Amino acid sequence: MGRTLAIGDIHGGLKALKQVLERAKLTQDDHIIFLGDYVDGWSESAQVIDFLMEFKQKHSCTFIRGNHDELVRKWLENDDLNPKWLKHGGRSSIFSYTDYTKERIEEHMNFFESLENYHIDDKNRLYVHAGFQNQNGPAFEWDPIVFYWDRTLWELVIAMDHSIPKDDPTYPKRLTHHPEIFIGHTPVTRIGEENPAQRATVWNVDTGAAFKGPISILDVDTKEFWQSDPVFTFYPEENGRNES
Template sequence: MRTVVIGDIHGGLKGLKQVFERMDLKQDDRFIFVGDYVDGWSESAETISYLINFSEKYECVFIRGNHDALLYNFLKKGDNNPTWLQHGGESSKKSYENLSEGEVKAHINFLENLRNYFVDEENRLYLHAGFTNLHGPEYEYYPNMVYWDRTLWEMVCALDNSISEEDDTYPKRLKLFKEIYIGHTPVTRVGFTKPANFANVWNVDTGAAFKGAVSVINADTKEVWQSDPVWQLYPNEDGRN
C-alpha cells in the first residue's frame, strides 16, 4: 500500500485530475489530503464534489485547511468574511451558486468531518499548517492553530543543519514524529517548485493557487508527481494572483 500526500488544491480541479492521471492510481493506495481544497480557481464546489465521490472508491484522509474552515463558516453560518472574500472566497461563493440544497448539505457534512490532523502507523504526522505546543497538536490551546500556524515551517527553513537532535537547543516539536507533512505556505516563496524538505518536515504546497502545480508525494519513497502549473489550465482566470 502506498501512502500518498496531496498538497493544496485551491479549486484547481483540473490540476488534481491531471496529477492523478499521471501517477497510475492503485486500488490499495491511501490518499492523505492536507487541506485547502477551495478558494482560488473557479472549481471549488466541483472539487469538493469530486473528493466526496473519490473517497467512495479509495481510502482517504481529509485534513482541514484554513480556507476550508472559512468556506464552512460561509455555507453553514452565512459568514461573508471580507478577508476571505479577497483571498479566494469570492470564487468559491460563485461556484456554489448553482448547487442544489442537498448538494450544499453534503458539502457542509464533508467540511464538518475534516480532520485537524492525522498520525499514521509509522508515527508520521499530517496537518495543514503546523503546531506550536511542545507536546503535539492535540495539546494546542487554540485548536485552529493547526490550520493557521506558519511558525513550524519558518522554523525548519531557518534551522541550523549542524545542530544535532540530541542537542538541548534542537526544537522539541520535531522530535515527536518521524516525519511531518504540511501545506499552507507555498514552497515557491523559498525558491522551490516541488515538495520541499527541511529537517523532518515536508511541505507539499507547491503554489497551485498562484503559479505552481498541484503536487503529490509518496510518503514512503518520496516519489513526486505534479500537474502542469494550474494557472495554465485556467487561462481565462486570475486565481489568487
C-alpha cells in the first residue's frame, strides 16, 4: 500500500518542486495531494502547471485550489489585473505566460477550473488550502472562497489553549469533525517554524516557498517529511514575493 503525501505551496518554484519530489522517492502506489498555490512568486508559474498536468498522467493526484490559483485563473479568463495581485506575485505569473498560445492557455484554464476546494480521504482527514469557518464542517460552508482565503483556522489553533479537552464545551467545534486537517496558505515561518508544523489537529505544510523557505512534502501517516533547498536559491536573480 502506498503513501499519502501532502505537498505545500509551490509558488512558481518548478526547479525546487522537481527536487523535493525526487527526494521523496515517489512510487506508483503513492497518492499525492497538492495543497494549492502553484503559481505567483518565482518565474516558472505557467511551467509548474505544465508539469502538473503531465505529472497527473503518471501518478495518483489530488489538486486543491489555492487563492493564487484562482487569481491567475481570473486573469487568464477576464484579463483581471487586480492591483493587489500584481504586488503579490501576479507579475511573475503574467511574465511566465508570455509565449503561450491561446490553445495552451485554454488547457491551463481547464486545469484551474478542475481544482478541488477541499478533499476528505478514507480516514476522514481533511485537506484544504486555507481553512473553513462553519462550525458544522466544510460541507456546510456558505461561500467556497473561504476554502482558499481563510486564515482564521490557523490563527485559531496557534492561539488556542491546548490543554482544553476535546469533550469540553469550549473546545472549538470546527476541530471536532476531522481527526487531522492539512493546510497551506500561511507560511509557518511567521511563527518561527521551518518545517511542517502541527497545532492541535491542524498540520500546516506551507514552509514559505514564496519567500525564503523550501517546498515541503509530508507523509500524512508517519509525519516523515522531505524538503527542497530554499526555493530562492534556484532563482538567484529574482525576488519572488520577498519584495511584496
